[in-house]
Amino acid sequence: MELLDRYLNAVRFWLPNAQQEDIIAELGEDIRLQVEETEASLGQKLNDDDLAAILRRRGHPMLMAGRYVPQRSLIGPVLYPAYLVVMKILVLWILVPIFVLIVAPVTIATTANPTLASIQTLWNLAMAAVFSVGVVTVVFAILERRPIHELEKWDPLKLPRVPKMTAAQELSLKAPGPTTRVNAIAELVFGVITTGVWIQAIRYRAGFDLNTVHITPAHIWTIVYWPIFAICLAGVPLGWTGLVWPSGSRLRAVIRFGIDAVTLGVIGVLAGAGSWLKLTSATISMTDLATATHWTDVGMKITLASAAIITLIDAIREVRRFLGYKP
Amino acid sequence: MNAELFENLRLELRRGCLIVAVLAQLRKEHYGYTLRKALADGGLAVDEGTLYPLLRRLETQGLLASEWREENKRNKRFYRLSPDGEQILKQLLDEWQGINGSINRIVQGE
Numbered sequence: 001m002e003l004l005d006r007y008l009n010a011v012r013f014w015l016p017n018a019q020q021e022d023i024i025a026e027l028g029e030d031i032r033l034q035v036e037e038t039e040a041s042l043g044q045k046l047n048d049d050d051l052a053a054i055l056r057r058r059g060h061p062m063l064m065a066g067r068y069v070p071q072r073s074l075i076g077p078v079l080y081p082a083y084l085v086v087m088k089i090l091v092l093w094i095l096v097p098i099f100v101l102i103v104a105p106v107t108i109a110t111t112a113n114p115t116l117a118s119i120q121t122l123w124n125l126a127m128a129a130v131f132s133v134g135v136v137t138v139v140f141a142i143l144e145r146r147p148i149h150e151l152e153k154w155d156p157l158k159l160p161r162v163p164k165m166t167a168a169q170e171l172s173l174k175a176p177g178p179t180t181r182v183n184a185i186a187e188l189v190f191g192v193i194t195t196g197v198w199i200q201a202i203r204y205r206a207g208f209d210l211n212t213v214h215i216t217p218a219h220i221w222t223i224v225y226w227p228i229f230a231i232c233l234a235g236v237p238l239g240w241t242g243l244v245w246p247s248g249s250r251l252r253a254v255i256r257f258g259i260d261a262v263t264l265g266v267i268g269v270l271a272g273a274g275s276w277l278k279l280t281s282a283t284i285s286m287t288d289l290a291t292a293t294h295w296t297d298v299g300m301k302i303t304l305a306s307a308a309i310i311t312l313i314d315a316i317r318e319v320r321r322f323l324g325y326k327p
Numbered sequence: 328m329n330a331e332l333f334e335n336l337r338l339e340l341r342r343g344c345l346i347v348a349v350l351a352q353l354r355k356e357h358y359g360y361t362l363r364k365a366l367a368d369g370g371l372a373v374d375e376g377t378l379y380p381l382l383r384r385l386e387t388q389g390l391l392a393s394e395w396r397e398e399n400k401r402n403k404r405f406y407r408l409s410p411d412g413e414q415i416l417k418q419l420l421d422e423w424q425g426i427n428g429s430i431n432r433i434v435q436g437e
Contacts (some may be wrong), residue, residue: 023379025395026359026404030375033360059376067380 003048004031007055014065023068031058075140082185083140089190090132097306099125101299102277103210109292110213110284139189179252184242191235198232213281213292220273227266234259253322260315267308276300345373347423349381350408350416353391358403382406390415 008028012020034054039046046054058064075083104121111117202225207216238255241248270276277296279289348371352362359379366373385391390412395404408416 019383022404023383025402026379027375029358029401029403030360030379064376067376068383 003051003055004028004035007031007058007061010061011065014062015068019068027064031055074137075144078181079140079144079185081182082189083136085182085186086136086140086189086193087133089186090136090193091129095125095128095132097303099128101303102296105295105299106210106213106215106277106279106292109295110211110279110281110288136189136193139193143185143189179242179246179249181243181246184239184246186239187235187242188239191233191239194232194235195229198229212283213279213289216278216280218273218276218278220270220276224266224269227262231259231263231266250322250324253318257315257318257322260311260318263311264308264315267304267311271301271304271308344423345371345377345381346385347416347419349378349385350390350412350419353406353408353412354416356405356407358398358405362406385412 008024008031011027012024015023031054035046035051038050038054099121103124104118107117107121108114205217205222205225207214209215234255238252238259241252241255245251275293275297277293277300279293279296281289284292348366348369349362352365352369357365359375359382362382363373363375363378366378382391382393386393386406390409391406392409393404393406395402397403
């Protein structure tokens with residue numbers, strides 16, 4: 001039964017220490033009884049292949065052990081959709097544009113080996129994505145483990161009222177619906193994360209190094225620091241409002257329109273600056289630095305133009321929502 | 328798709344019934360292997376990967392008591408219904424009868 005011992009040992013590896021001996025003794029006894037019964041019915045000893053077939057039916061050691069431990073999840077089904085939304089925004093809408101439009105031009109234009117620099121940029125992007133995914137996961141895991149007694153003290157009389165729709169709105173089916181849970185949670189968490197990241201960004205106002213290039217943010221970033229901080233932070237009360245008062249679509253539309261207006265103002269101020277990063281290096285030629293600066297500026301212009309278009313579209317949607325139309 | 332959906336619903340339906348069946352079967356003492364055979368003989372076959380974790384869970388909840396004992400020169404873990412388990416089983420059986428009756432009435436009323 002050497003094969004059985006190997007199987008039991010493999011199962012033991014995945015079991016919690018306190019229960020290992022007990023579970024293995026019982027499981028081993030159960031399999032031995034099955035083997036003996038099979039041998040008795042066949043009238044012959046089982047060989048390793050027969051025993052392997054029995055063990056295969058029992059399942060992989062990890063799966064077998066998994067049945068003995070309680071099912072646990074880091075993020076439950078209620079928060080999971082919001083988790084995916086935040087993740088997508090963070091990685092696809094923030095990290096990828098920053099790396100493609102800003103980091104890559106500086107890295108590639110200031111190196112003698114563009115291929116290596118491209119690979120390095122992709123690697124850095126992957127590492128930044130892994131770090132971001134980790135931070136978002138931790139935030140959602142903390143939310144998931146919020147004290148349950150808070151939720152037990154709820155009062156049905158404090159539930160938000162269902163908004164009354166006019167007959168025309170009901171017929172047209174164009175009225176804006178209540179804020180979805182996913183949107184509200186995503187706004188709340190995204191507000192917390194972006195505010196945290198932006199607070200950290202103040203450490204780099206004097207400049208930072210990217211390979212051999214020293215990058216100094218232009219003075220314009222000092223001017224727009226607090227407005228951007230306010231825009232990031234606004235996501236927290238906005239998300240919270242959406243959670244406790246999902247039917248307050250018109251108030252949310254006003255707040256979001258206000259945030260969009262401030263964002264467009266910040267984009268306008270940034271666009272007017274014309275130059276956003278100053279690149280210096282002791283080892284790279286002025287021509288290469290000028291090329292890198294040019295492509296960084298192009299990247300910033302594309303970023304600002306994209307941000308302006310997205311914000312404008314959102315502002316129009318909020319106006320429509322305020323007027324009672326489905327955005 | 329339909330087969331997979333049916334299988335999921337079937338497992339969901341069986342899960343609660345299995346607990347009742349295990350508790351009922353353990354009014355008489357059994358060790359795991361004989362319990363599984365008794366359930367299978369009663370028409371409720373259950374694989375060991377489901378049964379043993381369930382036994383542990385029911386024991387942790389205080390519905391079963393177990394002890395290691397030697398039988399035929401082999402150490403085996405014997406399970407039996409605890410006093411709390413007996414009470415709960417009675418309540419569960421009443422509940423099950425009620426559900427069964429309700430479903431029969433609903434199905435026949437169609």
